[in-house]
Amino acid sequence: MPNLKIFVATVYGGALDVAEQISPLFEQAGFDVEIFEQPTLDDLTVERPDVALFCISTTGSGDYPGNFMEFANALHEKGADLNGLRYGLIAMGDSSYDTFCGAGRKFDALLQEYGATRVGERFEIDAMEDYMADEAALPWAETWIPELKR
Ligand SMILES: Cc1cc2nc3c(=O)[nH]c(=O)nc-3n(C[C@H](O)[C@H](O)[C@H](O)COP(=O)(O)O)c2cc1C
Secondary structure: OOEEEEEEEOOOOHHHHHHHHHHHHHHHOOOEEEEEOOOOHHHHHOOOOOEEEEEEEOEOOOEOOHHHHHHHHHHHHHOOOOOOOEEEEEEEEOOOOOOOOHHHHHHHHHHHHOOOEEOOOOEEEEOOOOOOHHHHHHHHHHHHHHHHOO
């Protein structure tokens, strides 16, 4: 069974909610799913998953949430060989900020810098438009799963 690791970056729990709401869809599609609320770089590199999904909200002025700092700083500072890693990315933010989805966008670029390949487009959820982020994420996940199987 292929495995999918979901890495969550959240302040208020919205990104974790999204991860928890969409994970049954992946299970139904045959993935073994694990959600990481306090992720470390080793979770991605030492036991590399078949697919990684990042659910990243933005705080401060385009900053990573605290629970994701260790992971993100480790990748920014040490780097990693991510060639061949396939991933998806859900970025959550609020378009009233100039730094809309800044953390998700920054991390997306970082993953690609180290050789990872994003499957599909980055999905951005705007709190100004989508009050219920999980309701926006479910249809996205439904279209993303077939892209993974290609
Ligand atoms: C103090 C604070 C700072 C924020 N800064 C940003 C920001 O720079 N860019 C952005 O797009 N959204 C920003 N947001 C909006 C959050 O990213 C958005 O509400 C998100 O859905 C929160 O997700 P969470 O529940 O997983 O923490 C900020 C929210 C707060 C409360």
